[in-house]
Amino acid sequence: xxxxxFLVILSxxxxxxxxxxxxxxxxxxxxxxxxxxxAVSSLYVESKTSEALEETDLGAEISKVVETNLLxxxxxxxxxxxxxxxxxxxxxxxxxxxxxxxxxAQALVTGKINIANDKLRVxxxxxxxxxxxxxxxxxxxxxxxxxxxxxxxITDKIYxxxxxxxxxxxxxxxxxxxxxxxxxxxxxxxxxxxxxANTKYLTLxxxxxxxPRFNPTNQMVTYMSFFRNLPRVYLxxxxxxxxxxxxxxxxxxxxxxxxxxxxxxxxxxxxxxxxDIFTMNLETKEVxxxxxxxxxxxxxxxxPDGKYISFNSDRSGLQQIYxxxxxxxxxxxxxxxxxxxxxxxxxxxxxxxxxxxxxKSNFYIGVMRTDGSxxxxxxxxxxxxxxxxxxxxxxxxxxxETKSGSQGEGFSATLWSIDLTGYNExxxxxxxxxxxxxxxxxxTK
Amino acid sequence: MTxxxxxxxxxxxxxxVLTAISLPHMLRKPIDLPPVISVxxxxxxxxxxxPYAPKAKKILEKIKKEKxxxxxxxxxxxxxKKEKPEAIPLPDDVKKQKKIKTKKQNPKxxxxxxxxxxxxxxxxxxxxxxIAALIDxxxxxxxxxxxxxxxxxxxxxxxxTTSSLTLSExxxxxxxIFGCWSIPLGLPYNxxxxxxxxxxxxxxxxxxxxxILDHVRMNTPGQAFYKVLAESALRAVRLCxxxxxxxxxxxxxxxxxxxxxANEMLKG
Numbered sequence: 002x003x004x005x006x007f008l009v010i011l012s013x014x015x016x017x018x019x020x021x022x023x024x025x026x027x028x029x030x031x032x033x034x035x036x037x038x039x040a041v042s043s044l045y046v047e048s049k050t051s052e053a054l055e056e057t058d059l060g061a062e063i064s065k066v067v068e069t070n071l072l073x074x075x076x077x078x079x080x081x082x083x084x085x086x087x088x089x090x091x092x093x094x095x096x097x098x099x100x101x102x103x104x105x106a107q108a109l110v111t112g113k114i115n116i117a118n119d120k121l122r123v124x125x126x127x128x129x130x131x132x133x134x135x136x137x138x139x140x141x142x143x144x145x146x147x148x149x150x151x152x153x154x155i156t157d158k159i160y161x162x163x164x165x166x167x168x169x170x171x172x173x174x175x176x177x178x179x180x181x182x183x184x185x186x187x188x189x190x191x192x193x194x195x196x197x198a199n200t201k202y203l204t205l206x207x208x209x210x211x212x213p214r215f216n217p218t219n220q221m222v223t224y225m226s227f228f229r230n231l232p233r234v235y236l237x238x239x240x241x242x243x244x245x246x247x248x249x250x251x252x253x254x255x256x257x258x259x260x261x262x263x264x265x266x267x268x269x270x271x272x273x274x275x276x277d278i279f280t281m282n283l284e285t286k287e288v289x290x291x292x293x294x295x296x297x298x299x300x301x302x303x304x305p306d307g308k309y310i311s312f313n314s315d316r317s318g319l320q321q322i323y324x325x326x327x328x329x330x331x332x333x334x335x336x337x338x339x340x341x342x343x344x345x346x347x348x349x350x351x352x353x354x355x356x357x358x359x360x361k362s363n364f365y366i367g368v369m370r371t372d373g374s375x376x377x378x379x380x381x382x383x384x385x386x387x388x389x390x391x392x393x394x395x396x397x398x399x400x401x402e403t404k405s406g407s408q409g410e411g412f413s414a415t416l417w418s419i420d421l422t423g424y425n426e427x428x429x430x431x432x433x434x435x436x437x438x439x440x441x442x443x444x445t446k
Numbered sequence: 447m448t449x450x451x452x453x454x455x456x457x458x459x460x461x462x463v464l465t466a467i468s469l470p471h472m473l474r475k476p477i478d479l480p481p482v483i484s485v486x487x488x489x490x491x492x493x494x495x496x497p498y499a500p501k502a503k504k505i506l507e508k509i510k511k512e513k514x515x516x517x518x519x520x521x522x523x524x525x526x527k528k529e530k531p532e533a534i535p536l537p538d539d540v541k542k543q544k545k546i547k548t549k550k551q552n553p554k555x556x557x558x559x560x561x562x563x564x565x566x567x568x569x570x571x572x573x574x575x576x577i578a579a580l581i582d583x584x585x586x587x588x589x590x591x592x593x594x595x596x597x598x599x600x601x602x603x604x605x606x607t608t609s610s611l612t613l614s615e616x617x618x619x620x621x622x623i624f625g626c627w628s629i630p631l632g633l634p635y636n637x638x639x640x641x642x643x644x645x646x647x648x649x650x651x652x653x654x655x656x657x658i659l660d661h662v663r664m665n666t667p668g669q670a671f672y673k674v675l676a677e678s679a680l681r682a683v684r685l686c687x688x689x690x691x692x693x694x695x696x697x698x699x700x701x702x703x704x705x706x707x708a709n710e711m712l713k714g
Contacts, residue, residue: 023610024644024701024702024703025610025611025698025699025701025702025703026703026704026705027611027616027619027620027702027703027704027705028620028705028707029620029623029624029627029679029682029704029705029706029707030707030709030710030711031620031624031627031710031711032624032627032628032629032678032682032706032708032711033624033625033626033627033628033629034628034629034631035628037628076631107628107681107685129677129681131680131681131684131685132677132680132681132684136677161632162674163630163674164630164631164632164674165630165632165633165634165670165671165674165675166631166632166633166671167632352635393632395631395632
């Protein structure tokens with residue numbers, strides 16, 4: 002009987018099936034890469050602390066730094082504050098989303114600051130305007146002089162929440178500051194925030210310095226300088242200012258870089274016209290030869306997992322990029338294009354290698370996959386080199402030199418950044434001429 | 447014993463009859479040509495931003511007139527013409543028929559005409575080779591079927607039972623959403639970057655309800671990127687609404703699933 006009942010129900014279902022509709026599915030496989038319109042409202046100062054004029058300015062200044070960071074990333078379009086209808090204090094409590102929709106904002110940043118007992122407390126909220134809901138709310142406390150850093154940290158949080166990847170704003174850049182005529186340049190190590198603010202000099206400029214690189218904790222820097230008229234690799238503690246020569250090599254050492262764990266320094270050692278790659282353990286001072294070839298092997302760079310090393314060599318006749326295991330085995334040439342390739346740097350993501358290419362008297366900064374495929378040239382200029390990755394592997398910083406006359410007139414060296422799309426190229430303003438930049442990892446993780 | 451045999455026989459027969467009735471209806475799915483026509487150029491012209499000018503006004507009026515003509519073409523006169531070879535009417539009868547033709551403004555008759563059209567389509571789907579023969583019968587049965595459902599478009603759509611959007615409908619919707627979806631660039635390349643969103647729509651394309659189908663993944667450790675991706679997809683939907691949905695067949699697309707796949711864009 003049950004079976005019959007089932008059959009009856011089944012037949013009824015079949016009969017009425019004609020009136021039901023299958024769920025329509027539409028595949029969306031394309032989107033746009035337009036910058037996201039975002040409104041960064043000024044941070045308002047709470048009434049308790051509004052007596053001090055500086056505090057009032059601080060709210061606007063922090064929002065301005067956040068806005069500039071977002072704009073420079075190329076992924077956001079901060080909207081003009083003139084168009085904001087709602088006041089910052091009310092917006093922070095409860096935004097009128099309709100007002101923000103009117104100006105085409107898709108995200109909104111609001112916040113407030115409070116200074117009490119020499120402590121700066123900054124609170125901010127990120128709102129999804131279209132969904133009319135809060136996406137994130139955080140507060141930070143620090144000393145008031147550290148307000149720029151707070152602004153960078155806020156930017157990192159916003160960036161990560163909206164793009165899905167780590168930011169790169171709370172970072173520093175170490176570079177070589179250059180002053181004076183071209184043939185008598187004074188070169189000093191300098192460090193600054195990623196946006197060019199807070200510049201500090203680490204050396205006096207008595208000796209030539211080149212190729213500074215951060216260690217993974219950003220507390221140590223390795224670079225090349227001259228010791229008894231020989232180029233040697235140095236180690237500098239940023240906090241204490243203590244410098245020391247790395248190893249006791251009977252020749253030139255140059256192009257240093259830290260291993261991903263920070264325990265080793267990898268560098269080139271040149272003697273009798275031959276250059277090979279060596280590592281030195283900073284704890285045991287043990288030196289290990291990685292390459293042994295009559296050609297010039299230089300510019301070594303570890304992969305983020307420490308298993309591979311990329312370097313450039315002229316062992317094939319022209320300078321090209323090679324990849325090998327970290328013990329020096331399994332050497333493979335990965336560039337076969339026209340021109341000369343150099344300064345390979347492995348991306349922190351591990352998926353790409355950035356390089357400098359010279360072809361027909363022009364210099365290019367480009368990226369390719371770690372097997373050498375998918376070469377993309379991001380920017381071209383008269384002279385540019387030394388790319389360094391942002392910690393999230395999206396942006397490259399490098400330096401560019403201009404043509405100059407026979408007496409060096411018209412010469413300048415400037416820092417530039419470019420993202421992987423190749424469209425977002427920006428000048429990084431520095432106090433002096435600058436070269437050889439190196440990007441730190443995130444200061445706050 | 448005999449009772450159960452009888453019952454079994456009865457239900458089997460019932461099942462066969464029901465299947466015989468329902469199966470042809472189910473077979474209609476592939477035939478969806480009429481909805482393609484119903485996408486209508488008018489819809490596109492409404493959406494485009496052509497400035498309202500005297501010329502545009504004239505064009506619109508022309509389109510409206512053409513519409514009216516199309517409706518009038520479906521009116522009885524045509525059907526009468528087809529009857530001619532079968533009935534061979536007397537001169538008096540012809541005159542009567544002509545009089546009927548002139549009464550185009552009679553709303554009742556226009557209703558029946560449209561209903562005839564839908565019924566006509568029904569018959570056509572059953573047996574396309576015997577359309578002419580079915581016209582007369584359809585006239586008789588029309589009134590009954592129409593009374594059951596006064597919503598002309600919906601009844602038509604039910605007859606077609608198309609379960610997907612036409613290519614042009616789908617393209618229009620896709621093109622709209624492509625422009626609204628800002629893909630987050632920080633997504634990992636080696637992950638599944640597909641977000642399925644189920645929408646409940648109003649007839650004008652406004653979103654009543656949106657639901658992320660794989661919602662659990664939003665809070666799964668190591669899948670933080672999915673939340674970013676899903677939110678970007680939701681933003682796209684909200685930004686785009688009202689969605690460019692077909693003007694007809696609401697029952698078909700009132701529930702819609704959008705599969706946002708960032709793999710193609712980011713992986714290249």
